[in-house]
Amino acid sequence: xxxxxxxxxxxxxxxxxxxxxxxxxxxxxxxxxxxxxxxxxxxxxxxxxxxxxxxxxxxxxxxxxxxxxxxxxxxxxxxxxxxxxxxxxxxxxxxxxxxxxxxxxxxxxxxxxxxxxxxxxxx
Numbered sequence: 001x002x003x004x005x006x007x008x009x010x011x012x013x014x015x016x017x018x019x020x021x022x023x024x025x026x027x028x029x030x031x032x033x034x035x036x037x038x039x040x041x042x043x044x045x046x047x048x049x050x051x052x053x054x055x056x057x058x059x060x061x062x063x064x065x066x067x068x069x070x071x072x073x074x075x076x077x078x079x080x081x082x083x084x085x086x087x088x089x090x091x092x093x094x095x096x097x098x099x100x101x102x103x104x105x106x107x108x109x110x111x112x113x114x115x116x117x118x119x120x121x122x123x
Contacts, residue, residue: 009117
């Protein structure tokens with residue numbers, strides 16, 4: 001089992017940047033594919049980005065492609081999401097998640113979830 005704790009959210013102006021972090025407990029972090037999802041008020045949770053266990057492969061949602069980068073440090077048991085050129089529509093709670101198995105953008109396939117970190121982008 002793995003526990004996930006996100007940090008780095010906050011209030012930022014449109015056009016600004018944020019770097020989210022997700023720290024994982026346990027010794028098997030490198031065994032998990034890691035993903036970031038987000039949920040805006042009144043909307044369903046949606047996929048943002050995912051990274052393979054080794055970090056060699058990544059995938060992104062079209063809405064954020066080119067504006068964000070997912071990375072991981074397996075020595076530090078941490079996954080990151082760097083977001084640039086933020087827009088008000090990026091306002092949401094951002095969750096990190098872990099799953100056994102290969103890269104995937106379906107939330108239902110992720111086994112473990114953090115509590116989320118709030119990102120608010122003002123216009």
